[in-house]
Every structure is written in C-alpha cells, then in structure tokens.
Amino acid sequence: MAAESQHPGRRPLAAFYDPKIRATAYQLVFLLVVAWGCYQVALNVSANLENQRIATGFGFLTEPAGFAINQTLIAYREGDSYARVFLVGLLNTLLVAGVGIIFATVIGFLVGIARLSPNWLLARLATGYVELIRNLPLLFQIMFWYLAVLGALPHPRQSLSFGFAPLLQGLAEKLSALEGIGVPALLNSVAEWLGPPGVYLNNRGLILPEPAVTTGGMVVLAIFAAGVVAALWLRRWSRRRQDATGRRFPVGRAALLLVVGLPLAASLFLGAPLSMQAPELRGFNFVGGVRLLPEFVALVIALSTYTAAFIAEVVRAGILAVPRGQSEAAAALGLRRGHALRLIVVPQALRIIVPPLTNQYLNLTKNSTLAAAIGYPDLFSVFAGSALNITGQAIEIIAIIMAVYLAISLLTSVGMSWYNARIQLAER
Amino acid sequence: MSSAAPERSYVSPAPIAPRVRPRGAARWRTVLSRLFAGPLNIVVTLLSAAVLATLLWPTLRFLVWDAVWDGASRVDCLEEAVGRPIGACWPFIAARFDQFMYGFYPEFQRWRVNTVYWAGLLLLIPLLIPSAPFKRLNALGFFVVYPAFAYVMLVGGRFGLPFVETRVWGGMLITLVLTYVGIVASLPLAILLALGRRSNLPIISSMTIVFIEFWRGVPLITVLFFATYMLPFFLPGDWSIDALVRVLIGVTLFSAAYLAEVIRGGLQAIPRGQFEGAAALGLGYWKTMGLVVVPQALKHVIPGLVNSFIALFKDTTLVLIVSIFDLLGQIRSAFADPNWATPVTVLTGFAFAGIIYFVVSFAMSRYALFMERRLNTDIRL
Numbered sequence: 001m002a003a004e005s006q007h008p009g010r011r012p013l014a015a016f017y018d019p020k021i022r023a024t025a026y027q028l029v030f031l032l033v034v035a036w037g038c039y040q041v042a043l044n045v046s047a048n049l050e051n052q053r054i055a056t057g058f059g060f061l062t063e064p065a066g067f068a069i070n071q072t073l074i075a076y077r078e079g080d081s082y083a084r085v086f087l088v089g090l091l092n093t094l095l096v097a098g099v100g101i102i103f104a105t106v107i108g109f110l111v112g113i114a115r116l117s118p119n120w121l122l123a124r125l126a127t128g129y130v131e132l133i134r135n136l137p138l139l140f141q142i143m144f145w146y147l148a149v150l151g152a153l154p155h156p157r158q159s160l161s162f163g164f165a166p167l168l169q170g171l172a173e174k175l176s177a178l179e180g181i182g183v184p185a186l187l188n189s190v191a192e193w194l195g196p197p198g199v200y201l202n203n204r205g206l207i208l209p210e211p212a213v214t215t216g217g218m219v220v221l222a223i224f225a226a227g228v229v230a231a232l233w234l235r236r237w238s239r240r241r242q243d244a245t246g247r248r249f250p251v252g253r254a255a256l257l258l259v260v261g262l263p264l265a266a267s268l269f270l271g272a273p274l275s276m277q278a279p280e281l282r283g284f285n286f287v288g289g290v291r292l293l294p295e296f297v298a299l300v301i302a303l304s305t306y307t308a309a310f311i312a313e314v315v316r317a318g319i320l321a322v323p324r325g326q327s328e329a330a331a332a333l334g335l336r337r338g339h340a341l342r343l344i345v346v347p348q349a350l351r352i353i354v355p356p357l358t359n360q361y362l363n364l365t366k367n368s369t370l371a372a373a374i375g376y377p378d379l380f381s382v383f384a385g386s387a388l389n390i391t392g393q394a395i396e397i398i399a400i401i402m403a404v405y406l407a408i409s410l411l412t413s414v415g416m417s418w419y420n421a422r423i424q425l426a427e428r
Numbered sequence: 429m430s431s432a433a434p435e436r437s438y439v440s441p442a443p444i445a446p447r448v449r450p451r452g453a454a455r456w457r458t459v460l461s462r463l464f465a466g467p468l469n470i471v472v473t474l475l476s477a478a479v480l481a482t483l484l485w486p487t488l489r490f491l492v493w494d495a496v497w498d499g500a501s502r503v504d505c506l507e508e509a510v511g512r513p514i515g516a517c518w519p520f521i522a523a524r525f526d527q528f529m530y531g532f533y534p535e536f537q538r539w540r541v542n543t544v545y546w547a548g549l550l551l552l553i554p555l556l557i558p559s560a561p562f563k564r565l566n567a568l569g570f571f572v573v574y575p576a577f578a579y580v581m582l583v584g585g586r587f588g589l590p591f592v593e594t595r596v597w598g599g600m601l602i603t604l605v606l607t608y609v610g611i612v613a614s615l616p617l618a619i620l621l622a623l624g625r626r627s628n629l630p631i632i633s634s635m636t637i638v639f640i641e642f643w644r645g646v647p648l649i650t651v652l653f654f655a656t657y658m659l660p661f662f663l664p665g666d667w668s669i670d671a672l673v674r675v676l677i678g679v680t681l682f683s684a685a686y687l688a689e690v691i692r693g694g695l696q697a698i699p700r701g702q703f704e705g706a707a708a709l710g711l712g713y714w715k716t717m718g719l720v721v722v723p724q725a726l727k728h729v730i731p732g733l734v735n736s737f738i739a740l741f742k743d744t745t746l747v748l749i750v751s752i753f754d755l756l757g758q759i760r761s762a763f764a765d766p767n768w769a770t771p772v773t774v775l776t777g778f779a780f781a782g783i784i785y786f787v788v789s790f791a792m793s794r795y796a797l798f799m800e801r802r803l804n805t806d807i808r809l
Contacts (some may be wrong), residue, residue, distance in 0.1 A: 135789035137742035409645035
C-alpha cells in the first residue's frame with residue numbers, strides 16, 4: 001500500500017506488472033483463442049455437413065453393413081450391423097497384436113541375449129539383424145513378406161509342408177548314398193510312423209491342424225487349469241513358509257507334477273481325448289484344419305520381426321544396466337549362478353526392461369493398422385476402409401478409431417505408472 | 429608411516445597400465461579365441477556361420493552374379509529365354525527409374541526437381557559437418573530460404589515456370605518433400621509444445637499435454653486419414669486444400685508431438701543455474717528460453733532428434749495408404765506393368781527400394797552416433 005501511495009501515477013499499470021495477474025491474463029487469452037478456434041471449426045463442420053447432406057450421429061452403427069469380411073472370430077454375416085463390424089475388426093486387431101507380441105518377445109529376447117554373447121560371430125549376426133530390420137520401413141517389410149515371399153508360394157497341391165516327417169524324408173533323400181546300411185529306409189519308416197505333418201504353407205495361407213473338442217478334452221483342460229492355480233498357490237505358500245521358518249519346499253518339481261503330470265495322467269486314463277484333426281488335401285484345396293490368411297501370416301511375421309529388433313535393444317540395455325558388482329556380490333554371498341541370475345540380476349534388469357518393452361507392445365498394436373495396406377481385416381481396414389467408404393461418416397468413424405487406440409495407449413500408460421510406482425527403488 | 433607396511437596398502441603401489449585394444453594379428457587372435465573357445469562355442473560358431481551363409485550367399489547371387497544387367501524388355505529377364513537362373517532384373521529399374529524418382533512430373537520440367545535436389549544437398553552437407561564455417565548463415569539458408577526456393581521451383585506458376593500440380597508428383601520427390609517438411613515445419617512447433625509442457629501456467633501446460641498425448645496415442649495412419657477425410661470438413665466450405673498439403677499438415681502435427689517429447693528431455697537436463705543466471709541478467713521468459721535454455725537443450729538432444737527424423741523418413745511410406753505414391757508406392761504400382769511381368773520383378777523392386785531406404789536410414793543413424801560421441805565430450809549430466 002505504501003508503494004502505491006508513493007507512485008499514484010502508476011496505479012493502473014501496477015496490476016499488469018503483477019506476475020500472478022499477468023499469468024492469469026495470458027492464460028485467459030490463450031483459452032479464448034482456443035475456444036474461438038474450436039467454435040469456428042464446429043461452425044464449419046455443421047455448415048459443410050449440411051451442404052453435402054451427410055447425416056450426423058452414430059445412428060449408422062445399427063444399420064446393416066453390406067460387405068463380407070474374410071476372417072471373423074465371432075459369427076458375422078453380410079448384413080449384420082456396423083456395430084458388429086466394429087467388434088469383428090477389434091477382435092482381429094487384438095488377435096494379430098496378441099500373436100505378434102508373443103513372437104516379438106521371444107525373438108527379441110533371443111536376439112538381445114545373442115548380441116551380448118561372448119561368441120563373436122553370433123553377436124555380429126544379431127547386430128546385423130537389428131541394424132537391417134530397424135533401418136527398413138515397416139510398411140516395406142509388410143509388403144515384402146506379403147507380395148514377395150507369400151505371393152511367390154505354390155498352389156495348395158504343391159504346398160510346402162512343415163514338421164518332423166517331411167524333414168526326415170528330405171534328409172533321407174540327401175543321404176541316399178547311405179542306402180547300403182539302410183539309413184534312408186529307416187528315416188522314411190520313422191516319417192511314415194509319425195504320419196502327415198499337418199502344417200502346410202501355400203498361396204492360400206498357413207494351414208494348421210485343428211484341435212478336436214471332446215468332453216474328455218474339456219475335462220483334461222479343466223484339470224490343467226486347476227493344476228496351474230494349485231501350483232501358483234503352492235509357490236506362495238512355500239515362499240511364506242520359507243520366510244517364516246527357513247524351511248524350503250521343492251516347488252519346481254511339485255509344480256511340474258501338478259501342471260504337466262496330472263493332466264497327462266488324466267488324458268491317459270480317459271484314453272487320449274486330446275487329438276488334433278490334421279488337414280487333408282482333397283482335389284484342389286485342403287479340408288479340415290484351421291486356415292490362417294496369408295495377410296495374417298505376412299502381418300504377424302513383419303510386425304514380430306520388426307518389433308523384435310527394438311525389443312532386442314531394450315533387453316540388451318536392461319541386462320547391461322545391471323552393474324557387475326551385483327553378480328559379484330551375489331557370488332560372494334554364496335549364491336549359485338542360477339540363483340544369482342534369478343534372484344539378483346533378472347529382477348533388476350526387468351525393472352529397466354519392462355517400461356520400454358510395454359512401449360514396444362503398444363507400438364506393435366498401433367502398427368497393426370498397416371494391415372490396411374495388404375487387406376487384413378483389422379479394425380482400421382474394415383472400419384476406416386470399407387465402412388467409411390460405404391457410409392461416408394468420416395468424422396464419426398475416424399473419431400471412434402482414434403478413441404479406441406487412444407484408450408489402449410492411455411490404459412497402457414496408466415498400467416505402466418502403477419508398475420513403476422510399485423517397483424521403484426526405495427531411495428534413501 | 430605408509431612406507432612401513434606397503435603390503436597392507438589399499439592403494440595399488442604402481443599404476444596399472446590401461447587396457448589397449450589389440451591391433452593387427454593380436455586382434456585376430458582375440459577374435460579367434462572368441463570363436464573357438466570350448467565345444468559349445470564351436471557349435472555356436474558353426475551354426476551362426478551356416479545361418480549367415482544360407483542368407484548371404486543367395487542374396488549376393490540374386491543381386492550380383494545371377495542378375496541381369498542390361499536388357500530391353502521382360503524377355504531378357506525370363507529364365508526360359510535366357511537359359512540360366514535369373515537374379516535381379518535391373519533393366520526393370522532402369523526403365524522405371526525416372527518414375528521412381530519424379531513420379532509423373534512433366535519430363536521437360538524435371539530439371540527443376542534436380543535443381544532442388546542439388547541445392548538441398550549443397551546446403552545440407554556443410555550443415556552436417558561440425559567444423560564447416562558459416563553455420564548460422566548455412567542454417568538460415570537451409571531452414572528458411574531453401575523452403576521458399578523449393579516451393580517456387582517445384583510448384584511453379586511464377587517467374588515463367590509452368591505450374592505443376594502436386595497430383596503428378598511422386599516417387600522419391602514425395603518421400604523427400606514429406607521428410608523435409610515434416611522436419612522443418614514441426615521443429616518450431618515442437619519447441620513451443622515442449623516449452624508449453626514445461627510451463628508453470630497450469631492451463632497452458634495441461635492443454636499442451638493433452639495435445640501431445642493425443643497425437644502420440646494414435647497410429648500415424650489414423651492421423652493421415654484424419655488429415656485426408658476430416659480436415660476438409662473443418663475448413664470453411666469455399667476453401668479447397670491440396671491433398672498433399674493435407675497429408676503434410678497431418679505429418680507435421682504427428683511428428684511435432686514426438687519431437688516435443690525429445691526436446692522436453694533436453695529442457696529437463698538444463699541445470700537450474702542457467703535459469704537463475706539468465707534471471708540475474710534481467711532476461712525475460714522469451715529471452716531466457718530463446719537465448720540460453722533452448723539452444724543448449726537442442727544441442728543435448730541432437731542424437732534423439734536425428735533418430736526421430738529416421739522414424740519420420742521411414743514413416744513417409746504410409747502415405748501410399750491415402751493414395752499418394754511415394755517411392756514405395758511407385759515401385760508397387762510398377763509391379764502391375766505387363767511389359768515387365770517376370771517372376772523376379774517383385775523381388776527386384778523390393779531390393780531397389782530396400783537398398784535406398786537402408787542406405788539413407790543407416791547413414792542417418794551413424795551420423796546420430798557420431799554426434800552423440802562428439803557431444804559427450806563436453807556434457808557432464
């Protein structure tokens with residue numbers, strides 16, 4: 001107040017020099033500009049829609065969609081509603097992302113560990129893989145697998161077959177020089193005993209044996225699930241007991257018995273109810289079995305090999321980030337190498353690996369939208385492709401798709417911050 | 429006192445010689461010992477060699493030995509006609525080369541594209557060499573003057589140059605235009621977004637966070653679809669907006685969000701003392717940021733920025749999904765040409781595209797590595 005009375009002339013400007021008032025004023029102006037922009041956009045949108053006579057709203061979701069989809073995980077017929085189309089597409093996206101994530105993780109961990117191998121050649125090979133894959137565009141790789149590799153595959157009659165039997169037969173052919181001691185004949189008879197491989201690859205896709213569902217099979221599956229639950233409970237119980245009393249329990253062997261032994265015994269008792277129905281070549285195509293679309297196969301190969309190169313780098317960085325002193329200290333405490341890895345090194349490496357790994361999973365899921373380029377019916381290509389073309393509801397459809405991917409991203413990041421908070425080092 | 433019991437000393441009495449990287453024959457001996465130490469290691473080496481040979485040998489045969497180097501039509505690339513196994517059909521690339529580079533840009537105007545390419549290279553190369561002089565002038569030329577020059581040259585309609593629609597642009601031209609605009613237009617926006625995210629003003633920081641996370645949360649194709657199909661609805665009805673410009677807007681917003689996060693990392697690494705020093709000198713917010721903080725932050729994150737540019741360069745291929753034919757799109761459409769329909773056409777096209785994409789991305793990633801090593805010498809974080 002004293003300052004004000006000394007400089008009465010500056011009073012009107014004094015408020016403008018107050019940082020708090022100034023900050024509020026700036027923000028209000030910013031907010032007004034943004035709001036005005038949004039209002040203009042809304043005006044334009046409604047005027048344009050009226051001019052082009054496009055109905056707004058999500059009413060189209062209940063209307064029948066007049067197109068077929070060549071891979072559906074749930075029942076779908078031409079003429080089902082667009083809401084159903086959305087669900088079919090979403091499930092297809094989740095399928096390709098899920099399968100891709102499993103393969104990418106396996107390949108990524110293998111390559112990442114191989115890069116750290118003491119073997120010079122193996123380390124170089126893994127480095128070459130990472131450099132090659134990371135420096136080529138993903139869309140290039142997807143189209144390469146789809147057009148150049150799967151497009152060049154033979155017709156169903158000349159399908160490539162995979163499995164031990166064709167491998168043995170091929171080996172028998174190569175070893176025909178050993179005819180005298182009967183090696184090829186032995187290999188062939190083993191191959192015959194194994195039966196047809198049941199896995200075929202041709203230009204119509206990848207054909208796998210289909211599991212036959214029987215009541216006995218369901219019982220065995222139920223026993224397997226119960227075994228898994230029991231093993232998890234057993235692990236918790238033994239850890240608590242060890243913490244309390246120091247007595248140890250052979251959890252590994254017991255869990256193996258519960259998870260593998262019990263279902264195996266049950267299936268032997270019930271007379272091998274779990275069987276695979278192998279596909280058979282009849283005429284020009286296969287009957288029975290599960291056929292995976294070539295688009296699906298190309299997309300899974302490209303997405304998993306591409307993401308694996310990034311996961312390999314994440315894994316390598318995570319392992320290198322655990323200081324040597326940690327494993328040395330573990331050795332000094334008398335832990336065996338396996339225990340030191342499992343109890344000391346891996347948990348610390350995982351703390352570093354998991355957040356960027358989740359990020360890679362998210363990238364893979366977002367990248368699965370490139371399916372649109374080769375025509376795999378994922379959410380993006382059935383909804384933003386076919387449905388958008390037919391209904392013309394560009395704004396609603398793109399908004400729905402963006403919302404779905406945004407929701408997946410946000411859920412993942414919420415999960416990650418929860419995980420980070422849980423595993424954070426308790427620093428002094 | 430210390431000399432009385434040297435054996436108890438915890439400090440090494442003599443300096444330990446630094447480990448030197450073995451050279452020449454010694455180096456090869458180390459490599460060999462890492463290949464054939466122990467039975468398991470030998471097995472791993474043999475398996476790796478087998479994998480390498482089965483991958484490398486057919487690739488080299490396809491690209492070089494079995495390749496057809498000159499020819500006039502598909503007949504020269506047919507196994508039945510030539511009578512030997514056929515690798516890459518390079519005449520196919522030669523015949524289509526102009527289309528891969530310029531799309532359907534009018535033939536007699538292609539010198540304009542070439543001028544733009546050469547001018548860009550002349551400005552870019554000294555910019556990348558840290559010791560080259562006139563950095564400020566050079567940067568001004570590359571980031572401010574060059575876009576205007578390239579715009580006039582490529583679009584035309586001024587100075588006696590005939591107008592060329594963007595509809596006929598294609599191939600490498602589109603790839604480079606998208607990459608360049610994606611970098612140059614999004615960088616200033618990204619700096620503003622990064623500053624906004626670090627701002628003390630709650631409304632500004634929360635709105636920038638929403639903006640950044642929105643674009644980072646959605647796949648690029650949805651952004652391209654948004655730009656192609658939704659953006660026209662947002663503008664007044666009598667405005668028409670070029671298809672390429674729409675895609676450029678989408679790419680710029682998308683890459684600005686990613687670059688903003690990279691730059692934010694650099695801003696966070698600037699010590700408090702820098703802000704306090706600037707405040708002590710009486711600098712206001714914009715002067716503090718523009719003269720003190722942002723230049724240092726950008727220098728810290730050059731490797732991260734280059735990595736984002738590589739990602740952008742690779743992502744430009746996605747525009748073929750919204751019917752703009754970049755290099756990959758032109759190559760794919762060339763597969764349908766009946767004059768060059770052979771069993772090796774598709775693989776040849778992929779080999780050509782793959783070499784170009786790999787060479788550019790790999791060179792950029794090596795440059796990022798080089799800058800990282802160079803910058804590491806004067807940064808202590």
